[in-house]
Amino acid sequence: MSTNRHQALGLSDEEVLDMYRTMLLARKLDERMWLLNRAGKIPFVISGQGQEATQIGAAFALDREKDYVAPYYRDMGVVLAFGMTSRELMLSAFAKAEDPNSGGRQMPSHFGQKKNNIITGSSPVTTQVPHAVGFALAAKMEKKDFVSFVTLGEGSSNQGDFHEGLNFAGVHKLPVITLVENNKYAISVPYEKQIAAEKVSDRAIGYGMPGYTVDGTDPLEVYQVVKEARDRALAGEGPTLIEAISYRLTAHSSDDDDRVYRNREEVDEAKNKDGLYRFEAYLEECGVLTEDAKSNYIKEIDQIVNDATDYAENAPYAEPESALKYVYEE
């Protein structure tokens, strides 16, 4: 039996099982969306497969009642953990009126849901970094005990908004946690053609904040580093930059063919280190996840995904003229 690492982090068996279940749900929803796309039922998918461990580890280290998240487009795991439902995600995939992210206005995975503290996002990358810093500035000004949490890919960390936002947060010691989900590719361009520094986290020193690089396929490692960052932020010690290294198991999106720029051996090797199944193995080894429980989860999630798909497929689109609404306050 392997060492119980989660207890040492203060995580109960129930909590780690909840983490596992959420990771599995994110994976299964994502896989279903690809099937729906290939079947011609939804026009577009952009995936988080391979990054669930990073996303769930981080989200569970936050206060999901109080903290605000500014996710990027691969963060299905983060938004599930923050309360978005499977039906809601499918409504977005099908661009239906009831989609809480945008009512079918935006492409899927452009998350936003005020009641769950999920800040609305766009397609130009990294614009969300200054927004998260703005939420953290508000927390400091209003003396509120929440942090903001923002994610992005490693390629996006080249954008000016990354630099401008993190520098601002560093100068004013704001309670914001920036998580770079380094999945090693910005569409087709690998890390070494994007960033000259050895690690994304090396950049932290320039912004006057601590920087950490962790294994993004290990949810417990991510949990720990985010938890510590959150504690520092609430203690007034300012922001943290975290880089979690994982691998993008799918093509960039449903419109991309990754065979053009990376070989199958590399992808297969990454699949062998898939964080979801490694966490599953860990939970089995320490006796937290039984064979019965696992098959119950799989059955339950299969039902949830089917229900979400049916519900969203049958839901109505927005009325055409509703395209005119909500340009300004009404």
Add this chain to the structure above:
Amino acid sequence: MPVMSYIQAVTSALKEEMQRDEKVFVLGEDVGKKGGVFRATDGLYDEFGEYRALDTPLAESAIAGVGIGAAMYGMRPVAEMQFADFIMPAVNQIISEAARIRYRSNNDWNCPITIRAPYGGGVHGALYHSQSVEAVFANQPGLKIVMPSTPYDAKGLLKAAIRDNDPVLFFEHKRAYRLLKGEVPEDDYVLPIGKADVKREGSDITIITYGLCVHFALQAAEKLAEEGIDAHILDLRTVYPLDQEAIIEAAKKTGKVLLITEDNKEGSIISEVAAIISEHCLFDLDAPIQRLAGPDVPAMPYAPTMEKYFMMNPDKVEKAMRELAEF
């Protein structure tokens, strides 16, 4: 009623709004301790402290973007771009983000930010301290663009911008800051965004303009009145979205329309005003719509000869008004 300069009106609007609502704060380069390079935020640091008169790093996209984040949270940020010319690094934040937040979230989120910036030339500012940038933003539904012409309007409209639940760009003519003075009430008042204002009633020709050019048109109108030419002057005040009703009414009133902007001519605010008049007033017009604008060169040169050539002034306006009256 006290007389105030245009910039004093701006400062007093900021100060009163910050006193009224603790969520209101200003952020930008040099807006804190120094009180702004033009002194628009003078005294706010002393009265409201470091965070409500926040000196930011020199990075315009962060000034806009951090403000947008704070606004989504529920604050009322008033971000300052030191010069309108330097707003360009923040365009992605303003257009891709602020303008679209309500729409893209299907009304779930909104972004009540005000972004102030001094614009305009005639101050030896050369290419990058003289520009009018309103046309860059004037086809972006979701934004409102306000450009007041008087101290009274500046105060009432800035208060309205701060209280507005959507993003407002607020462009102040930097030459107007100390050139223009006027009566400004001491008590709280708010002017409506989206409404043009008749600055002079007249019956012979209609002038439609905004910003400092309103002042030039008023000066020219007084001179032409001595010659028996009676000009009707409509101040757009909000240049996006435009007050179509007021434009149509003003154009129909005299049937002779002169549109004026300090900006380059092609694709300017007055191009859209001309289109509105063509659509709605063809059979009411007694002369072709006239446009008086800056030349289509990138921006205003530094040397006084060339600057004067580019810059709008009362003489150019007077000449164009007389020609139209005589048509």
